[in-house]
Amino acid sequence: MGKAARKKSKAPKVREVFVAQPFEGLAAETELIALREFVPSATAKLPLAAAGDRTITLGTVLPMAAAAFVRGDGEVFVGLQVQTRSSDISRDLGRSIRWALSAEPGDVLSVPDTTSPAAEGERLQDLLVADAELEVTLHSDFEWWLPEDTEPSGEVKLSLERANEAIMPTERLGTGSYWVLAGEKAHLRWVRPEPENQLLQALARLSAAGELGLGEGSRYAGSFRAHGLLVPVWDLDPEAHAREWDEPAKQLGARLEEALASLESEPLNASERRARDGLIGRQLTLR
Known part of the structure; x- marks a missing residue:
């Protein structure tokens, strides 16, 4: 050798x-x-x-x-x-x-x-x-x-x-939750700790009930995966100050926690399953 x-x-x-x-x-x-x-x-x-x-x-x-x-x-x-x-x-x-x-x-x-x-x-x-x-x-x-x-x-x-x-101007609204002004658009990006499938079901439950937004001037945009967790994203009115979304974000978080808890006893119904399929189609992955 x-x-x-x-x-x-x-x-x-x-x-x-x-x-x-x-x-x-x-x-x-x-x-x-x-x-x-x-x-x-x-x-x-x-x-x-x-x-x-x-x-x-x-x-x-x-x-x-x-x-x-x-x-x-x-x-x-x-x-x-x-x-x-x-x-x-x-x-x-x-x-x-x-x-x-x-x-x-x-x-x-x-x-x-x-x-x-x-x-x-x-x-x-x-x-x-x-x-x-x-x-x-x-x-x-x-x-x-x-x-x-x-x-x-x-x-x-x-x-x-x-x-x-x-x-880009950025404000922290909560743990893993950030408002950012990206040019002419504003977003809320929220890293969630729940397993992806469980979180998607909860988001779908809110979506089917018309409760997935943060109020007037907001729209659920989709989500991306980052390092094993799902990050839902909302488009927000860029004219509104970041702090105007504090309370709406807290209320959304409370609704999301309720939806997560309800999954233990109430499986998704037909309309919620359709909503989940729509949410899945609006994902991408970041490594």
């Missing part, structure tokens, strides 16, 4: 198994999905399980789309919206956190190492307090990338300018 063959035989084999629901088991699952997929600028302190670990802030997007970095003042950040994707986003984030725990001011992790074999204790489920929610702070820009009273320069300045220009 030649040297090349011997070297190749010693290389560890990494079996890539796609994890469809990477944040399963975490109370913050719906929030993590929202922050990864459609919230432009937001931060949240990570509830690390190990005592003594340094404070790490989760951010939607970091400078130059980095996986993690340490600001000059020592503040540590891990990014959710990272360009490189592997079979398990939870593991990627866990590796970024492990790197951040020992990184120094000015250090940057461009992408997590996805080539080495998975190790125990590397997933978010191993590193975070499972039943802890995220306390999300929304930002109108990305100035939080920099320490206070710091002027950006070079690539960071260019990256900051591009990122700020791309931000």
